[in-house]
Amino acid sequence: MIKSFFKQSFFVLRIAIAWGLAVMLVVSIYSSLPLIGRFDLPAILFTFATMGLVVTGAFSHLHRVSLIAGRTDADALSNRQKRLVEIPLEAGEAFDLLDAAIRELPGIEQVQSARDSLQVKAKVARPRTYGEHPLRRWNPLLWFGLPRNQLQATVTPGEHSGRVTLICEPENPAWSDWFLVDDGTNYENAEAIVRAITRRIGELRRGERASAAQTATQKELTEAKLHLLHAQVEPHFLYNTLASAQLLTRSDPARAETMLGHLIQYLRRSLPNAGDEMSTLGAELERALAYLEILKIRMGERLDVQVDVPESLRATPLPAMMLQTLVENAIKHGLEPRTGGGTVWIRARSDDDEVAVTVADNGEGFNTKTSGTGIGLKNVRERLRLRYDGAANLSVIANFPAGVAATITVPANAPQRSASHG
Incomplete structure (x- = not known):
């Protein structure tokens, strides 16, 4: 005190x-x-x-x-006020925010804004703080000097932010401060601009949080739909397999038992993953081979399977049911429509910290009658996008001399984003 x-x-x-x-x-x-x-x-x-x-x-x-x-x-x-404000935005964005905050100031005029040099200059009309006082014209503190303030603001670029240097002062030389006062108007101006910057940053952050929450919700919904799609066992596949096993129990019990064994293996690999987004290439390969073994019993010599997956790559993380989708596409749209059947190849290769898993067939190829709706491949691409943030992809090309080759490329060791939220 x-x-x-x-x-x-x-x-x-x-x-x-x-x-x-x-x-x-x-x-x-x-x-x-x-x-x-x-x-x-x-x-x-x-x-x-x-x-x-x-x-x-x-x-x-x-x-x-x-x-x-x-x-x-x-x-x-002091008549002359200086503020240093750190804006957590790129320098250009920080300048736009600063410029908008200055233009909101009451009494602002003659704004000169130079985005290339990240500088704003302006004049500010000084309010009549106490109105028209009868002794105002006789007040010595108003005898000389201009009844106006000015400001200058500069943004200095940083690594991930823009540093604002703000100066608010009277439109008079510095020596006049020995004789004149500004009634706190420059303090008001400086604080008002800082408040406007803070408010705008808060609005941006709230908008970003709302956008992130909306995006997270959309991703959760998409993931939930994809889980439902790949967690459900194909009803027609189950029906056909059980029907085939029932017929074989009368004519060839041994083959029926083998088919049911492969079905059990397939279901064992499928059902535990219904709630787990990530699996491994080895586990997915076993599931796919169990599926193909069942089809080999049904299709006989019409189906041949060739596998070339090195043991060293079988621990590679891979989203569950993704390989299965490519194998089912190869069978349904490639080989089943052909009277003579064909071959399914499953191979994996590692190159430049990436693992490429290919499922190819020599079936019908790109054909409007057998291409289906494309929902399976669309889901694979969407899951890769959500899981790896653009670091993985699916390519589908024509196989030579016939058929289609679908390749999933994923990072070999890159951490995958968790599919669960909260």
């Missing part, structure tokens, strides 16, 4: 001394004038009136700054 009192007293004393010296100079010039210089009363009245108005004006400035800033230290009382 005592420290604040001394600061306030020093401020008033500084203004009074500056004006006192100026008044003494004026009075001395007046006294040196012939004839009228002999009359002391005008000089005395001028001195007391001027100093009275100066002191009351200084106290008025103190009171208003105290109301606005809640303190009366040297920084708050």
